[in-house]
Every structure is written in structure tokens, then in C-alpha cells.
Amino acid sequence: MTKIAFVGLGKIGQTITYSSVIDGIFEEVMLYDIIPELPEKFEHELRHAFATKSIKTEIISSNNIDDIAGADIVVITAGKPRKPGMSRRDLFKDNAKIMIDLASKLPSKNPGAIYVMVTNPVDMMASVFAKYSKEMTISTGDQVETMRMRSFIAKKLHVPVNEVNGYVGGEHGEDAVVLWSTVSVKGKPIDQFNIDKEEVSNYVKQIAGEIIRVMGGTTWGPGTIIGDVIRAIALNENKLMSIATPRVFEGEIIHISVPVIVGRTIGPSIESLLDEKDKWHLTTATKDFYDVYKEMLSSLGEVTLSK
Numbered sequence: 001m002t003k004i005a006f007v008g009l010g011k012i013g014q015t016i017t018y019s020s021v022i023d024g025i026f027e028e029v030m031l032y033d034i035i036p037e038l039p040e041k042f043e044h045e046l047r048h049a050f051a052t053k054s055i056k057t058e059i060i061s062s063n064n065i066d067d068i069a070g071a072d073i074v075v076i077t078a079g080k081p082r083k084p085g086m087s088r089r090d091l092f093k094d095n096a097k098i099m100i101d102l103a104s105k106l107p108s109k110n111p112g113a114i115y116v117m118v119t120n121p122v123d124m125m126a127s128v129f130a131k132y133s134k135e136m137t138i139s140t141g142d143q144v145e146t147m148r149m150r151s152f153i154a155k156k157l158h159v160p161v162n163e164v165n166g167y168v169g170g171e172h173g174e175d176a177v178v179l180w181s182t183v184s185v186k187g188k189p190i191d192q193f194n195i196d197k198e199e200v201s202n203y204v205k206q207i208a209g210e211i212i213r214v215m216g217g218t219t220w221g222p223g224t225i226i227g228d229v230i231r232a233i234a235l236n237e238n239k240l241m242s243i244a245t246p247r248v249f250e251g252e253i254i255h256i257s258v259p260v261i262v263g264r265t266i267g268p269s270i271e272s273l274l275d276e277k278d279k280w281h282l283t284t285a286t287k288d289f290y291d292v293y294k295e296m297l298s299s300l301g302e303v304t305l306s307k
Contacts, residue, residue: 002026002027002028002072003026003027003028003029003030003070003071003072003073004020004021004026004028004029004030004071004072004073004074004075004230004234005029005030005031005032005068005071005073005074005075005110005113006020006029006030006031006032006075006077007032007033007065007068007074007075007076007077007078007102007106008032008033008076008077008078008079008118008119009031009032009033009035009038009039009042009077010033010077010081011081011217011219012077012081012118012217012218012219012222012223013033013075013077013078013118014042015219015220015222015223015224016075016077016118016222016223016226016227016230017029017031017042017046017075018046018049018223018227019223019224019226019227019228020075020226020227020230020231020234021046021057022049022050022053022055023055023231024050024053024055024056024057025231025234025235026057026234027057027058028057028058028059028060029046029057029058029059029060030059030060030061030062030067030068030069030071031043031046031059031060031061031062032061032062032063032064032065032067032068033063033078034063034078035063036063038063039061039062039063040061042061043059043060043061046059047059065102065105065106066105066109068106068109068110069109069110070109070110071110071113072112072113072114072234073113073114073116073230073233073234074106074110074113074114074115074116075116075118075226075230076099076102076115076116076117076118076119076125076129077118077119078098078102078119079091079094079095079098079099079119079120079125080094080095081120081217084209084212084213084216089121089124089173089174089292089296091119091120091121092121092124092296092300093296093299093300095119095120095121095125096124096125096128096296096300097300098119099119099125099128099129099132100128100132102129102133103128103129103131103132103133103135104132104133106133106135107133107134107135113135113136114136114137114138114233115129115130115133115135115136115137115138116137116138116140116226116229116230116233117129117137117138117139117140117255118140118222118226120172120173121171121172121173122139122140122141122172122244123139123141123171123172123244123254123255123256123257123289124255124289124293124296125139126138126139126244126246126255127246127252127253127254127255127293128297130246130253130255131252131253136246136266137246137255138243138244138245138246138255138266139172139243139244139245139255139257140172140222140225140226140229140243140244141172141242141243141244141255141256141257142167142168142169142170142171142172142176142242142243142244142257143225143226143228143229143241143242143243143257144172144221144222144225144226145168145172145176145204145205145242146166146167146168146241146242147221147225148168148203148204148207148208148221149166149168149178149183149200149203149204150164150165150166152200152203152204152207153166153183153185153190153195153200156195156199156200157185157193157195159185159186163185163186164183164184164185165182165183165184165185166178166179166180166182166183166184166190167179167182167183167240167242167258167259168204168242168257169242169256169257169258169259169278169281169282169285170256170257170281170282170285170286170289171244171256171257171285171288171289172244172257173205174205175285175288175289176204176205176285177278177281177282177285178197178200178201178204179259179274179278179281179282180197180277180278181274181275181277181278182259182270182274182278228241229241229243229262232262232263233262233263233264236263236264237262237263238261238262238263239261239262239263240259240260240261240262240270241259241260241262242257242258242259242260243257243260243262243266244256244257245258245260245266245267245269249286249290250290252290252293252294254286254289254290254293256282256285256286256289258270258271258274258282259271
């Protein structure tokens, strides 16, 4: 895959773009945002960075969505960001309208593209985009929580982070679930170590809100982690990552994270290898996600009809 488009160039969009393209793995990078001059000026920033790295990647910037064409991967970060005190789900109505609009415009110009959703609430936005576009859409899901979990365990046990393995699944945010049957340290099951599992779970769910409260947003962590997801797709790395892929639940396409092989094709997952407790937690998270998502879709329909 050689061409990638970034739709939305706010703080997180810029960070993800930089993390994804600075190694020069793409032939062409397309930048889009509705804010006048922003894509153009960010293009200059990237060109300056590329110059010092001797990267030959071509960059195209535009305020016209029709200029986003021929992409192999489309990364969507467009929408309102989460602010201090907000739940990701509070963003649903405003950002769903943006996804529906993009779903009507992007597919015809980008046939066969993989769409990578970043906009929050990310799993629900992936589901909305997939529902209206009928295109292959993944959510970056719980790969961010996975790395937060690993980093926290490494800090608590005073071990290098590359000695910690394991994944978080479920919904990105409120229903994130540490899949404890996958977690190990130095190749040994986590139960052999003195770790407070509730403390780890609370950290995974709450640290983003704390960073937002103090710093105004989360950028470097998610930007780098999501850049790795994009790289895995572009270079066909076939890495095991906890992203959310489309599944049908009670007739509706929804996105729930489980560890899955990520390359130019997505899958298979290791869901069948989880222990029964982890499977139960995933099922519970799926049902909760579905109930809330259907309620929000209904509310969105009422808003749409009243216009």
C-alpha cells in the first residue's frame, strides 16, 4: 500500500500523521481538513521534517474533500475532541453526523481503501461509518489501552516494558476489559506476580481523563500507538494488536476490540483462545455497547428527521 489520506488535522490528527509517515513508507500522503489553510501549513511542516530525513514522499493538502482520491488507507480523526470532564460517548451526536457525511463522499473516490477510525467515541464512529459507507472500517480500539496497561504493569513491577505482554479488549473507554488470561511478565502468567488487578483496570480506564484534565488532550501516546497500527497495515506486518473489527450483533454492525492479526488483511483473532472469564467479560461489554449504540442511533435519527 503506497497512498494514505488523513481526514482531520487537529492535534491528534497531526501527531498520528507524523508518526505514520516520518519513516517514508508511503509514496503519497494526502491531508484534508475543513479549516482554511491548515492542511497547507501542515504540509509545509511535514515537508520541513521530510527534508532533514531525506524522505521523498509526495504530500498533497486540500480543503476540498474531493481531492482525497486513490488512497489505500484513509485515517479519520475529523470531529470534536474530548474535553475535560467529558465522556467519549458525549461526542456521539456531533461526530456521527460528520461520519455520515464522510461516508457519502469518500468511498466513491477511494475504492477498496481500508478506513481506520480514530474519532471518538471511536468504536461507535467506526460502526456508524461502516453502516453508511458499506466499506471495510476498523477502529483503533483498545490498542491504546493495551499499551497503557503494559506500561503501568512494567512501572509497578519495575521491569522493562518489553517484558510485559497481554491485551485489553471490549470498547475503547468505559467498557475496556483487561484480558487477564493473555497477560504475562517475563513469560510467566500475571498471577505469579504481586499486582493489584483492580488498580491496573482503573488506570487503563481513567488515565486518559487525567491527562486531558492537566494537558488538555492525549496526543503522543495515542499518536504513536495508532501510527504503529497504520504501519502494520501498510507494511503487511501481521502483528497481533487489539483493534476493533466489524462484527454483526443482533443484525447491527458493531466494533469491539479483541486481539487480532493486523496486516493488509485483518484476522484471524485469538478470541477463541481466551479463558471463559475473559470471554464472559467481552460478551458483557458487547451487549452493553450494542444497547447504548442502538439508543444513540435512535436519538440521531430523531435529530436528523427534525432538520
